[in-house]
Amino acid sequence: MTMEKSVNIMVVDDEEIVRDSLGAWLEEDGYHVESVESGKKALELLPTRDWDLMLVDLKMPGMDGIQLMDEVRKTCPDMLVIIMTAYATVDTAVKAMKKGAYDYFVKPFNPDDISLTIRKIVEHHKLVQENLFLRKELKKQYKLRDMISKNEKMLEIFELAKTVAKSSSTVLIQGESGTGKELLARAIHDESPRSEAPFISVSCASLTESLLESELFGHEKGAFTGASAIKRGKLELAQDGTLFLDEIGDISLKLQMDLLRVLEQKEFRRVGGSDLISISSRILAATNRDLKKAIEEGRFRADLFYRLNVISINIPPLRDRREDIPLLVEHFIEKFNIEMGKQIRGVSEGAMRILMYNEWPGNARELRNVIERAVVVAKGNVITESDVSLPSASGGPNHRAKTLEEIEKDHIRVVLNENQWNIVRSALALGIDRVTLYNKIKKFDLKKEGNPVKAC
Amino acid sequence: MEQWILQWLGKEMGDCLAATVKSMPAIPVPPGSYEAGRNQYYSTRILKEMLKEVPEDAEKLLGVTDKDLCIPILTYVFGEAQLGGTAAVVSLARLRQEHYGLAPDRELFKERLRKECLHELGHTFGLIHCQSRECVMYLSNTVVDVDGKGRNFCRSCRMVVESQTGPGRAT
Numbered sequence: 001m002t003m004e005k006s007v008n009i010m011v012v013d014d015e016e017i018v019r020d021s022l023g024a025w026l027e028e029d030g031y032h033v034e035s036v037e038s039g040k041k042a043l044e045l046l047p048t049r050d051w052d053l054m055l056v057d058l059k060m061p062g063m064d065g066i067q068l069m070d071e072v073r074k075t076c077p078d079m080l081v082i083i084m085t086a087y088a089t090v091d092t093a094v095k096a097m098k099k100g101a102y103d104y105f106v107k108p109f110n111p112d113d114i115s116l117t118i119r120k121i122v123e124h125h126k127l128v129q130e131n132l133f134l135r136k137e138l139k140k141q142y143k144l145r146d147m148i149s150k151n152e153k154m155l156e157i158f159e160l161a162k163t164v165a166k167s168s169s170t171v172l173i174q175g176e177s178g179t180g181k182e183l184l185a186r187a188i189h190d191e192s193p194r195s196e197a198p199f200i201s202v203s204c205a206s207l208t209e210s211l212l213e214s215e216l217f218g219h220e221k222g223a224f225t226g227a228s229a230i231k232r233g234k235l236e237l238a239q240d241g242t243l244f245l246d247e248i249g250d251i252s253l254k255l256q257m258d259l260l261r262v263l264e265q266k267e268f269r270r271v272g273g274s275d276l277i278s279i280s281s282r283i284l285a286a287t288n289r290d291l292k293k294a295i296e297e298g299r300f301r302a303d304l305f306y307r308l309n310v311i312s313i314n315i316p317p318l319r320d321r322r323e324d325i326p327l328l329v330e331h332f333i334e335k336f337n338i339e340m341g342k343q344i345r346g347v348s349e350g351a352m353r354i355l356m357y358n359e360w361p362g363n364a365r366e367l368r369n370v371i372e373r374a375v376v377v378a379k380g381n382v383i384t385e386s387d388v389s390l391p392s393a394s395g396g397p398n399h400r401a402k403t404l405e406e407i408e409k410d411h412i413r414v415v416l417n418e419n420q421w422n423i424v425r426s427a428l429a430l431g432i433d434r435v436t437l438y439n440k441i442k443k444f445d446l447k448k449e450g451n452p453v454k455a456c
Numbered sequence: 457m458e459q460w461i462l463q464w465l466g467k468e469m470g471d472c473l474a475a476t477v478k479s480m481p482a483i484p485v486p487p488g489s490y491e492a493g494r495n496q497y498y499s500t501r502i503l504k505e506m507l508k509e510v511p512e513d514a515e516k517l518l519g520v521t522d523k524d525l526c527i528p529i530l531t532y533v534f535g536e537a538q539l540g541g542t543a544a545v546v547s548l549a550r551l552r553q554e555h556y557g558l559a560p561d562r563e564l565f566k567e568r569l570r571k572e573c574l575h576e577l578g579h580t581f582g583l584i585h586c587q588s589r590e591c592v593m594y595l596s597n598t599v600v601d602v603d604g605k606g607r608n609f610c611r612s613c614r615m616v617v618e619s620q621t622g623p624g625r626a627t
Contacts, residue, residue, distance in 0.1 A: 021500055021527035027539055029595060030584035084529075108494075111530045112597040 007122055008049050011035040012042045012068065013057040013084070018107070022055065029115070039063030043071055051079065052125050053102075053118065058085035058092060066099055073100065077343050077381065080121055084109075145187035147180055148331050151321035157184070157313055164311050165191035170263065172248075172308045173286040175315030178365030181286035182246060184315065189242040194282060197241030200234045205247035206415070206429045213255060214271055223272025235268060238281035248308065249289030249300060260304045283308075318360040318367065325356055328364055332371040333383070344375050347383040354388050409444040412437070421448045457522045457548060461569070465520065468570050472608070473577070473621060475515075483509055485523055496526040499536035499545055506543045516580050518573060519545040534572050534596070537579035544576035550599065568602050578609065581617045586610055 009031050013019050019035035026033045034049075036042050038060060054072065058065040069081045083096040086107045093104045103117055142150045144158040164171055165188045173181045182201060189199040204212055210224075218233030234243055251259070262268045267278045285308045294300035318324065329352070333344050347355065351374075360366055374387040412430065419425040427437040440446075462479050470477040489501035502519065510517045525547040526532050534551070537544035551568040553561045574592045586593035591610035596602040609617060 015528075017500075017528050022529045024500075024536075024539065025527060025530065025533075028537075028579055028584055108526065108529055108531045110597075111533065114530075115595060115597055 006030075006032050007052045007118075007125065008032045008034075009118075010042060010045060010051050010054045012037075012039065012054060012060070012065070014038065014060045015057070018057070018084075025111075026118075029118070031118070039065075039068035039071070042068055046072060046076065051076070053121055054079060054081045056081055056083055058083050058096070059087070066096060069096075069099055069101060080124075082117065142327065145183070145190050147183050147187055148327055149321065149324045150327055151316070151324050153316050154321060154324070157315065158187075160311075160313060161188050162191050164188060166193070168282050169310045170282070170308050171284045171311045171313060172291075172305075173284065173313045173315065174291075175286075175288065176317045176361075176363055177288045178363030179315040179317060180364055181288075181315060182244065184313065185242070185244040185246075185284045185286060188284060189244075189282075192242070192282070194241050197281075198238055199242045199244065200238040200281075201244040201246060202234050203246045203429075205250035206431075208431050209252045209255060211428060211431070212251065213258070216255075217258070217268055217271055218273075219271035220273040223270070227272070230270070233270065235262065235279050235281065236277060238279075240280050241282075243281045243283050245283065245285040247287060247289075248285040249287035249291055249294055253299075253301065256301045256304045260301060260307060263304075263307045318363040322356060324364075325367065326352065328367055329355060329371060332368050333375060336372055336375040340375060342375055342378075343381050344378055344383060345381045347374075347388075348385065350385040351383050351388045354385060354390070358390055408440075409446070412440055412444065413446055416441075416446065416448075457520070461520070461548070464566065465569060465573060469518070469573060469577070472570075472574055473617070475621065478511075478514070480509070480511070483519070485521060491526065491528075494526060495524070496532065497521070497523040499525040499527060499533055499547075502545050503536055503538060503543050506545065507538075510542055515542070516577060517543045518577060519543070520548060520569075520573070521545065522548050524549040534602070535576040537576040539579050539584070540582035541580055544573075544580050546572045546576050551602070556599070564603070567607065568599065571596075571602055571605065571607055574607075574609070578613065578617065581620055583609075583613050583616055586613055 007030075009026055011019055011022050011026075011033060013022070013035070014037050016037070019037065023033045023035045032049075034045060036045055039062060042054070042056070054069075056065040056068055060068075063071070065083050065085075069083070072079050072081065080102040081100070082103045082105060083101045084105045084107055085092060096104050102121070105114065105117075139148070142148050142155070144161060147154075147158065149155065149158070161184060171185075171188065173184055175181050185201070186199055189195060202212075202215060207215060214223075214227075214231065214233070216233050216235055218231045218236055219227050221227060221230050245259075258268075262279065263283065266280075267276045269276060291300050291305050291309075295302045295305055318328075329347060333346065336342065337344055355367070355370070362369075370388060370390060371383075373389055374383045378384070378387045412426075415429050416426050419429060423434055423437055427434045430437065432440075466477040466479055469475065483505065485497055486501055486505045489498045489505075490496075491498055502521070502525070506517055506519050524532060525535065525545070527536065532550060533547070535544060535546035546569070548565075548569065549555055551572065552565055553559060571592050575596070578593050583593050585595040588594060588606075588610045589604065590606040591613055592606055592608055593610070593613050594601070594605040596605055608614075
């Protein structure tokens, strides 16, 4: 007896008689109808409901139908609008359609025409909803926390990650830079019974040997010059949780030895301390280096490798799973749309071709950065070829190597952002003092990036 | 309009809804309802006039007219009703074969009239258009639609009417 789903229709017309008669007629068809007399009132009513269709009179005092349609599109770009007018001219009809009206009706309408159009819209609406639902369902299958893929190998990794999450075994995650090693480590932590406890990440390559030692093990008061108070290390901070050692291949042989002892004995001493502290955290490690080769070259201890490599996960580079590119592109667009309050719907065919055939030496992280930039610079609601800039493309006619100064500037910016512009922490991570960091910020004119605007 | 129409329609509606049907003297079509530019009558204004004439013992008031009806936004309507209200009006004009340049067909006209009167009365019981083609509440914008749809309420629409008229009464 009733329609399958209530369809919400807004009627905007300055003539009361039109509002009443059209409203009553549509209500007999089971639609939810609300009528207002002006564009201003329509814009006030807009956020109160999930409208499916607007029937808008072309000529109204104040804001006319086309101006109203333009205003509505700013917040609801997909709104279906039918323009109604008593004065039929080809010019206005063409203008309305060009501006994106779904249809154009001359008053009075043939009842069959309007019925048919609204039925078509309802069908279209149902298909859009169904499509959205199915896409969401599909994505669920491809997701592991913040990771997304439909590559067979990656899906196996997701399954393996879920399984190992339940144990406390050490996991060694290998993969090129930007493949998502830390994301996988976080996913393992989040899927594990330790998820309520902290996940602590240490980037081993960014610290000097002594700093890393102090970061990991902590230190007692007076252990070395400047150690004015007791500091708890990451091993202690990650108690009952997960300690993620990124770029483990870059640590010194001395620290490798210390770490091996911790893994074997499950206890350690703070730098300058004598008390043994037992650890209950799980250790995950990652590297983009070939550790077996490093062992052959004597740069990495074989015994530590076997300790870490209880379970090994190798994340394939993006160029070996190109089927993930459209999925990741869509994922990043959604993310940046929210962060930047944009309404990008997708990428043009040409832009997608460029993205698909790039080699992506920086992997998903590089793709993410390219999409972030494209979302910023895109003028319309589709990312086009001109919005896609591939700084890492090699051999291209516009390619030029970065200067050392540019690399230094980029690196300082990355470290500052990673540390939320905390100067002390950033200076520590960069291995320089605060004054030097301040001078470099001034020299390179680095500025803290503002908080992204949230979409409404 | 022909004399037999009201008599026949009264009996037909009485049977369909198991209701007592009384005829009232004709009310003149309100002059304000005439749309000169279209040579049609605005049905909502007629409904408003009818509401002033509802007898105290009447639950529903059905008006029938030979005039061609419209609402400002639509080129024509077969009828109009107050959704969940008291009054409904049906036009005979477009139900006759003669309107389409064809030979009169009394039986077909009666069948169309029965369907449209039940349909508009259905709206006064709060019914909206039904998705079943077998139901008289199915949306009909043309006589082809009227001829194609069923002549009675479907089971669920009948239940809504019966909830207001009493069980086993509406056809």
